Amino acid sequence: MKAIKDTSALYTFVQWIRPYQGWIWLSVLFSIIVGIIDVSLAILSKNVLDTAFEKEVDQVVPLVYAMLIAITAGVACKFLIKLSSIHFSAYVIRDIRARLFQKFVKMPISVVESKHSGNLGSHVNNDTAVIENVLENKFYEYIYYPLVFVCAFIYLFHINWQLLLFSVILIPTSSFLIGRLARPIDRMTADIQSRFGQINSSVQETVGGIAVVKAYNLQNIFINRFRSVLHHLFQQSMKIERRKAWMEPVNTLQMWGTYFLCTIISAYMAAVGAISVGELLVFLVLINQVINPISALPQLISNFKMVLAATERIEGVLSQEQERTGGTVYTNLRNEVAIQLKQVSFSYGAGKKVLDRVDLTLEKGKTLAIVGPSGAGKSSVFNLICGLYELSSGSIEMWGRDMRELDIAFIRSQISIVSQDTFLFPASIMDNLKYARSDATQEELIEASKAAHAHEFIMSLPQGYDTFLEERGSNLSGGQKQRLSIARAFLKNAPILLLDEPTSALDAHSEESIQTALRDICRDRSTIIIAHRLSTIKDADEIIVMDQGRIIERGTHEVMVNRAGIYRDLYAATRPSMGRGI
Incomplete structure (x- = not known):
C-alpha cells in the first residue's frame, strides 16, 4: 500500500515539474559536466605528477592549461546549476501554491469547514518549503553523486581493483547501520509536519480570538496549550536529531576509515612500485568521490521521501471536490418569483436536520422576514440560497429555474448580502468597496x-x-463597518437582497442611521430579512416564524400580532424595550 502511494506521489510530482523540463534538463546537463570535470581534474593531477616525475616538463604545461580550463568550466557550470535550479524551483512552487489557493477558494464550504485553516496554511507554507528546498538546493545531487561514483569507481577499478576493494571494505557495514538508523526518520518527519499545522492553528485561533482570551483571562490556558504542542514538536525533533547524532559517527567512521585504509595501502603499494605517485594521488582524491555519494545516500533518500510525503499531503488537498461548475446563465429574467423553496430539508454532514420540509416564496420586489430563536435554521436558509451547501432534499428555484441547473456564479451575481458580522479585508476602503x-x-x-x-x-x-x-x-466602529457593507450591496446592485440581522449588534444611534440606509436599499428589490429586532420588520410583506428547522407560523405583522402564537409572544416581550434583542 505504501509503495502504491509513493508511486502515485512520484507520478504527481513529475507532472508538477514537467512544464519546466527545459530548466531541469539544463540543471541535469551542467550537473553531468561538473561530475565529469571533478573526476577529470583528479586524472589530470595524476598525469601532471607522473609527467613531472618522468621529467617530461614540456608536456606538463598543456596539462596545467587543461586543468585551468576545467576549473573555469566547473565554476561556470556550478553557477548555471544554481541558476537553473532556482528558476525551475521557483516556477514549480509558484504553481503549487497557486493551485492550492485556487482549490481553497473553490472548495465547497462544507469541505473547508471540515479542515482547520492552520492546517490548510501549513500545506501552502511548510509542505511547499520542503519541496522548494530539495528542488533548489539538493536536486543536482541526484545527478552528480551517482555520476561521479560510477566514473570514479570504474577508473579506480581500472587502476588497481584490489586496492579499491580493500579501501571500501567498511562501506557495506556502515551503510547498513546508517540505513537502520534513518528508517524511522520519515515517519517522525511526517508527524512534525502535522505539528506545524497545529502550531499554525493555535496561533490563528489565539490571535483571532484575542479579545475573548483577554476578557476571560484565558492567557495561561492558551499559553499552556501552545506549550504542549511545542513540547510534542520538540520531543519529535529531538528524536530525529538523536538518530542523526548516532548516524554522524558512523558516517565519519565510514569516510575517514575508508580514507585511512586507502592511504595506508596505496602508500605501501607506491613505495614498492606497484602504483605510481600519480596513481597514489588519484586514489586519495577519487576515493572521496566513491565515499561521499554513499555517505550522502541516506540523506538523499530521506529528502526524496520527504518530497513524496509533502506531495501526497498537497495532492490530498488538490484532489478534494470543488463547487459545481457550468449550468445556465440567464440575461432576461421576467419571472415574478425571485426565490422559492419547495419542501427543502438540509443537515450539516450526518448531523440532525436543521431544515425540515421548508416551503417559502419571495415574490419579485417584495420583502420577506424570518424570525425565530437561535438555531431555528434561519441562517441555513441564506446559506442554501447562496449555493454554499447542497440540499438534502427538495428544491430551490431562482426566477422560476431550479438552482441546480443554474451557474453558481450567476446565482451569486443575483444576490447582495448584508450580515451582522461585516468582513472587511486589510486593504483600502476603495478596494473593499470594489470587491x-x-x-x-x-x-x-x-x-x-x-x-x-x-x-x-x-x-x-x-x-x-x-x-x-x-x-x-478593526480601526472602524461597528456602525461604520455596516455602512460599508451596505455600500457594497448598493454598488453590486443585485436584484435579490439578503439581510442577516444587520443591526443586531449596534447601539440605538448607529441603528437609526443604518435603518435609513436599509430602507433605501430594500426599495425595488426582492428582500429576505433575518430579524433580531421585530420593530424593524413590521412593514414586511410576509413574516415567517421558524423553530427547530420548521416553519410554524406565517403571515403579516398585523395578522400574527392579533393571533395567539410565538410571534405575538415575541412581539409582546419586545414592546417594553422598544426594540431590544429578543
Whole structure:
C-alpha cells in the first residue's frame, strides 16, 4: 500500500515539474559536466605528477592549461546549476501554491469547514518549503553523486581493483547501520509536519480570538496549550536529531576509515612500485568521490521521501471536490418569483436536520422576514440560497429555474448580502468597496457610499477612500463597518437582497442611521430579512416564524400580532424595550 502511494506521489510530482523540463534538463546537463570535470581534474593531477616525475616538463604545461580550463568550466557550470535550479524551483512552487489557493477558494464550504485553516496554511507554507528546498538546493545531487561514483569507481577499478576493494571494505557495514538508523526518520518527519499545522492553528485561533482570551483571562490556558504542542514538536525533533547524532559517527567512521585504509595501502603499494605517485594521488582524491555519494545516500533518500510525503499531503488537498461548475446563465429574467423553496430539508454532514420540509416564496420586489430563536435554521436558509451547501432534499428555484441547473456564479451575481458580522479585508476602503463590483467607477463608489450614509464618515478619515483598513476593519466602529457593507450591496446592485440581522449588534444611534440606509436599499428589490429586532420588520410583506428547522407560523405583522402564537409572544416581550434583542 505504501509503495502504491509513493508511486502515485512520484507520478504527481513529475507532472508538477514537467512544464519546466527545459530548466531541469539544463540543471541535469551542467550537473553531468561538473561530475565529469571533478573526476577529470583528479586524472589530470595524476598525469601532471607522473609527467613531472618522468621529467617530461614540456608536456606538463598543456596539462596545467587543461586543468585551468576545467576549473573555469566547473565554476561556470556550478553557477548555471544554481541558476537553473532556482528558476525551475521557483516556477514549480509558484504553481503549487497557486493551485492550492485556487482549490481553497473553490472548495465547497462544507469541505473547508471540515479542515482547520492552520492546517490548510501549513500545506501552502511548510509542505511547499520542503519541496522548494530539495528542488533548489539538493536536486543536482541526484545527478552528480551517482555520476561521479560510477566514473570514479570504474577508473579506480581500472587502476588497481584490489586496492579499491580493500579501501571500501567498511562501506557495506556502515551503510547498513546508517540505513537502520534513518528508517524511522520519515515517519517522525511526517508527524512534525502535522505539528506545524497545529502550531499554525493555535496561533490563528489565539490571535483571532484575542479579545475573548483577554476578557476571560484565558492567557495561561492558551499559553499552556501552545506549550504542549511545542513540547510534542520538540520531543519529535529531538528524536530525529538523536538518530542523526548516532548516524554522524558512523558516517565519519565510514569516510575517514575508508580514507585511512586507502592511504595506508596505496602508500605501501607506491613505495614498492606497484602504483605510481600519480596513481597514489588519484586514489586519495577519487576515493572521496566513491565515499561521499554513499555517505550522502541516506540523506538523499530521506529528502526524496520527504518530497513524496509533502506531495501526497498537497495532492490530498488538490484532489478534494470543488463547487459545481457550468449550468445556465440567464440575461432576461421576467419571472415574478425571485426565490422559492419547495419542501427543502438540509443537515450539516450526518448531523440532525436543521431544515425540515421548508416551503417559502419571495415574490419579485417584495420583502420577506424570518424570525425565530437561535438555531431555528434561519441562517441555513441564506446559506442554501447562496449555493454554499447542497440540499438534502427538495428544491430551490431562482426566477422560476431550479438552482441546480443554474451557474453558481450567476446565482451569486443575483444576490447582495448584508450580515451582522461585516468582513472587511486589510486593504483600502476603495478596494473593499470594489470587491462588490471591480469595474465600478469613482463616481459610482461615491454614489453607493452616499446612499449607504457612509460617504460623510469616509471623508472625515485622513486618507478618505484611500484609508487602509486593518484586519477585519478593526480601526472602524461597528456602525461604520455596516455602512460599508451596505455600500457594497448598493454598488453590486443585485436584484435579490439578503439581510442577516444587520443591526443586531449596534447601539440605538448607529441603528437609526443604518435603518435609513436599509430602507433605501430594500426599495425595488426582492428582500429576505433575518430579524433580531421585530420593530424593524413590521412593514414586511410576509413574516415567517421558524423553530427547530420548521416553519410554524406565517403571515403579516398585523395578522400574527392579533393571533395567539410565538410571534405575538415575541412581539409582546419586545414592546417594553422598544426594540431590544429578543
